[in-house]
Amino acid sequence: MALAFTALTSLLLIAIFIFKEGVPFIARVGFRDFLLSSDWRPQAGHFGIYPMIVASLLVTLGAMLVGAPLGIACAVFLNEFVSKPVTRVIKPTIELLAGIPSVVYGFIGVVVVAPLIRSQFGGPGLSMLCASLILGVMVLPTIISISTDVLASVPNAYREGALALGATRWQSVHLVILKAARSGIVAAVILGMGRAIGETMAVIMVAGNTVQVPRSALDSVCTLTAKIAMEMGSATGPHRQALFAIGVVLFLMIMMFNALAMTAIKKRFAGK
Amino acid sequence: MTDAVKISNRNFSVFYGAIQALRGITLDVLAHQILGIIGPAGSGKTALLRSMNRLNDLNPNCRVEGQILLDGEDIYQPEFDAVRLRKRVGMVFALPVPLPLSLFDNIVYGPRLSGIRARARLNELVERSLQAAFLWDEVKDRLQTSALRLSGGQQQRLCLARVLAMEPEVILLDEPCSGLDPISTSRIEEALMALKSKYTIVLVTNNTKQAARVADTTAFLLQGELVEVGPTDRIFTAPKDQRTNDYVSGRFG
Amino acid sequence: MRIPPRNTQALAVTLLAGATGLTLAVLVFVIVFILGKGLPVISLGFLFDNPQEMGKAGGIFPTLVGTLILPLVAILIALPAGVGTAVYLSEYTGDNLATRIIRFGTDCLAGIPSIIFGLFGFIFFVTTLKMGWCILSGALTLAIMVLPTIIRTAEEAIRAVPAGYREVSCSLGATRWETVLKVVLPNALPGIVTGIMLSIGRCIGETAAVIFTAGASLRLPHSVFDSTRTMAVHFYILAREGISNENAYGTAAVLILSVLLVNSLSYWMMNRFIARRTK
Ligand SMILES: Nc1ncnc2c1ncn2[C@@H]1O[C@H](COP(=O)(O)OP(=O)(O)O)[C@@H](O)[C@H]1O
Ligand SMILES: [Mg+2]
Numbered sequence: 001m002a003l004a005f006t007a008l009t010s011l012l013l014i015a016i017f018i019f020k021e022g023v024p025f026i027a028r029v030g031f032r033d034f035l036l037s038s039d040w041r042p043q044a045g046h047f048g049i050y051p052m053i054v055a056s057l058l059v060t061l062g063a064m065l066v067g068a069p070l071g072i073a074c075a076v077f078l079n080e081f082v083s084k085p086v087t088r089v090i091k092p093t094i095e096l097l098a099g100i101p102s103v104v105y106g107f108i109g110v111v112v113v114a115p116l117i118r119s120q121f122g123g124p125g126l127s128m129l130c131a132s133l134i135l136g137v138m139v140l141p142t143i144i145s146i147s148t149d150v151l152a153s154v155p156n157a158y159r160e161g162a163l164a165l166g167a168t169r170w171q172s173v174h175l176v177i178l179k180a181a182r183s184g185i186v187a188a189v190i191l192g193m194g195r196a197i198g199e200t201m202a203v204i205m206v207a208g209n210t211v212q213v214p215r216s217a218l219d220s221v222c223t224l225t226a227k228i229a230m231e232m233g234s235a236t237g238p239h240r241q242a243l244f245a246i247g248v249v250l251f252l253m254i255m256m257f258n259a260l261a262m263t264a265i266k267k268r269f270a271g272k
Numbered sequence: 273m274t275d276a277v278k279i280s281n282r283n284f285s286v287f288y289g290a291i292q293a294l295r296g297i298t299l300d301v302l303a304h305q306i307l308g309i310i311g312p313a314g315s316g317k318t319a320l321l322r323s324m325n326r327l328n329d330l331n332p333n334c335r336v337e338g339q340i341l342l343d344g345e346d347i348y349q350p351e352f353d354a355v356r357l358r359k360r361v362g363m364v365f366a367l368p369v370p371l372p373l374s375l376f377d378n379i380v381y382g383p384r385l386s387g388i389r390a391r392a393r394l395n396e397l398v399e400r401s402l403q404a405a406f407l408w409d410e411v412k413d414r415l416q417t418s419a420l421r422l423s424g425g426q427q428q429r430l431c432l433a434r435v436l437a438m439e440p441e442v443i444l445l446d447e448p449c450s451g452l453d454p455i456s457t458s459r460i461e462e463a464l465m466a467l468k469s470k471y472t473i474v475l476v477t478n479n480t481k482q483a484a485r486v487a488d489t490t491a492f493l494l495q496g497e498l499v500e501v502g503p504t505d506r507i508f509t510a511p512k513d514q515r516t517n518d519y520v521s522g523r524f525g
Numbered sequence: 526m527r528i529p530p531r532n533t534q535a536l537a538v539t540l541l542a543g544a545t546g547l548t549l550a551v552l553v554f555v556i557v558f559i560l561g562k563g564l565p566v567i568s569l570g571f572l573f574d575n576p577q578e579m580g581k582a583g584g585i586f587p588t589l590v591g592t593l594i595l596p597l598v599a600i601l602i603a604l605p606a607g608v609g610t611a612v613y614l615s616e617y618t619g620d621n622l623a624t625r626i627i628r629f630g631t632d633c634l635a636g637i638p639s640i641i642f643g644l645f646g647f648i649f650f651v652t653t654l655k656m657g658w659c660i661l662s663g664a665l666t667l668a669i670m671v672l673p674t675i676i677r678t679a680e681e682a683i684r685a686v687p688a689g690y691r692e693v694s695c696s697l698g699a700t701r702w703e704t705v706l707k708v709v710l711p712n713a714l715p716g717i718v719t720g721i722m723l724s725i726g727r728c729i730g731e732t733a734a735v736i737f738t739a740g741a742s743l744r745l746p747h748s749v750f751d752s753t754r755t756m757a758v759h760f761y762i763l764a765r766e767g768i769s770n771e772n773a774y775g776t777a778a779v780l781i782l783s784v785l786l787v788n789s790l791s792y793w794m795m796n797r798f799i800a801r802r803t804k
Contacts, residue, residue: 198638
């Protein structure tokens with residue numbers, strides 16, 4: 001059954017080919033100059049991606065500030081406070097969010113959110129704030145669907161136990177159920193972060209794409225993914241290798257998120 | 273009737289992980305007889321039955337020791353083909369499990385696997401097996417409807433017919449009447465009595481009266497051990513072991 | 526000061542309900558906004574005419590064709606591999622090193638963002654294998670991308686097939702392989718189809734992985750070795766390069782409608798499947 005190894009082989013191929021292009025480049029430019037320099041001028045041979053790393057991390061953080069509370073609240077509400085038939089309608093509706101293509105979210109960011117930010121807070125509008133808001137909405141389905149699964153797997157005995165001791169529903173939720181589901185919800189948030197940091201097209205459209213370390217949320221920023229996608233079409237030689245090197249950084253970040261999420265999930269099952 | 277030994281269990285044990293379900297069973301199954309196996313729940317009746325057509329192979333946690341001979345050949349030796357074995361030793365399960373197909377397709381499932389394709393031959397097999405299972409008259413007009421739409425009793429007779437259509441040598445039945453009403457039960461018992469001239473039958477039952485009614489020989493299992501085996505009359509009238517006596521007289525947990 | 530539990534409860538429920546309402550509102554807003562602006566643009570001409578001046582005028586016909594073909598070819602490639610893996614994971618092996626590695630690989634693959642798939646497809650299929658920007662490069666890339674979805678849904682569906690069916694089939698003299706073909710796969714079919722639909726939905730909406738592998742040609746493709754442009758890519762280019770806002774809205778509306786249609790179909794199938802299973 002060689003077929004069964006297709007996924008694994010693909011993963012290895014992806015890693016090999018991206019690393020093969022990117023790693024020698026990083027070695028040549030130097031680890032520090034690549035990761036910690038702010039000077040990105042491919043034509044002049046300068047390839048510092050520090051601002052983009054910062055931008056990716058900040059945008060992701062911002063997205064989590066929007067998406068995590070909203071998503072977890074949604075999941076808790078649907079699981080603990082709403083009757084089954086209602087959940088059965090609302091949950092698929094929310095999962096439709098996941099089906100809306102990322103370019104459409106990006107477009108909404110451009111024509112609705114960015115002008116709003118510009119008129120209310122000033123700045124260019126296409127900014128870190130705009131990207132965080134859009135990404136925050138885009139990670140909702142991931143966070144909601146994993147969190148609901150986790151909450152649903154908390155044994156009913158916990159709920160009944162807490163209620164029997166005279167707790168209100170909300171007390172049973174925040175004292176007992178959220179504790180029991182904690183590592184699973186952490187995993188959901190980490191997976192959401194993985195999605196946010198990897199998102200590309202929507203971010204290109206709304207983040208403004210200025211290579212700089214932002215001083216405020218209203219500044220225009222350029223993320224790792226945006227840099228790759230915007231310059232991929234025209235880049236050649238070392239410039240192209242540099243983009244693959246960014247791919248390597250991104251790949252490692254994502255794998256780290258995945259590993260963290262898997263550990264969180266494992267912990268959950270070990271704790272039982 | 274001959275006294276030829278069809279299946280011979282020799283010091284046979286079954287383990288499910290750490291649990292030993294059977295402890296050194298030595299038991300002969302005579303050709304063209306009904307062997308009844310009785311015993312309380314968990315005594316290993318199903319384990320024994322599933323060993324005789326190597327269905328336990330499907331369970332990766334299962335391990336066996338000892339020998340089972342079919343016509344003198346050890347079915348657990350590596351070169352023995354388990355798939356061919358199952359065509360010779362058919363099985364009816366405790367709960368009727370019709371495949372989600374039509375009645376017709378259920379019955380010809382086995383024959384088709386053996387390469388029988390001719391429509392006339394398949395039709396003939398279906399009619400003959402359904403008649404032998406006393407089901408033909410009830411379903412002959414709806415052979416193409418889903419088997420899931422039959423009643424429980426009909427489903428179990430369908431399962432019997434499905435096994436008969438393979439034309440096996442031995443039929444294993446695992447508590448085939450446990451979920452059935454008395455009328456369906458007596459239909460199945462009738463069928464079995466009629467079938468034993470052609471087949472060798474092993475009938476596991478949790479109902480001692482059923483064993484008394486249809487079995488020629490009866491074996492009593494308890495906690496994985498074979499306590500006693502003998503002609504049905506003797507087991508029920510003059511058991512040698514106190515535990516057998518307790519069980520058949522209903523003074524047992 | 527202690528707030529009585531009843532009041533915290535009321536406050537909490539209000540907040541939670543508010544969050545849920547907000548999420549739903551965002552969803553409804555996105556869909557209504559796009560459809561509201563886009564539906565008036567859609568006409569038979571818009572759907573079936575060729576674009577003019579890079580999409581400034583005319584219709585979107587070639588991108589409709591691209592959106593139809595690319596996911597289909599991707600599924601044709603991913604399906605045997607995905608279902609084969611699922612069968613292997615659930616039917617032939619217990620929990621051993623091989624299955625654990627495969628599962629790990631599948632999980633990792635599921636977490637990889639589409640831009641990485643795009644990079645890989647570009648360097649591997651387009652450049653190294655010299656296939657160029659074409660439907661096949663794009664479809665192979667998308668196939669890898671949806672593989673985890675197909676494997677997971679198929680495995681779940683296969684595991685949901687009652688063990689009794691397998692036992693009956695084997696006891697009637699079927700080999701493992703015959704049992705898989707005749708009993709397991711037919712009964713897992715609705716679940717497998719659900720996975721296919723979800724994957725098609727994902728492919729239709731995909732941009733980053735497509736634009737670097739299948740290219741963005743507006744000509745009608747004649748074979749899988751021609752480049753093509755999907756609706757998502759077309760919409761991205763229209764919006765990003767400010768070619769035509771009107772046509773961008775129209776394209777987005779068709780795009781959203783197709784994705785919603787495909788996803789609703791898959792939910793419907795999944796529910797029917799679950800209903801049948803629990804009966
Ligand atoms: N698949 C299995 N895994 C683990 N233990 C099993 C399995 N099947 C049966 N057993 C154990 O083997 C013993 C005999 O079971 P079984 O043969 O089903 O008994 P019976 O059919 O007489 O009720 C029981 O203790 C039961 O718990
Ligand atoms: Mg039993």
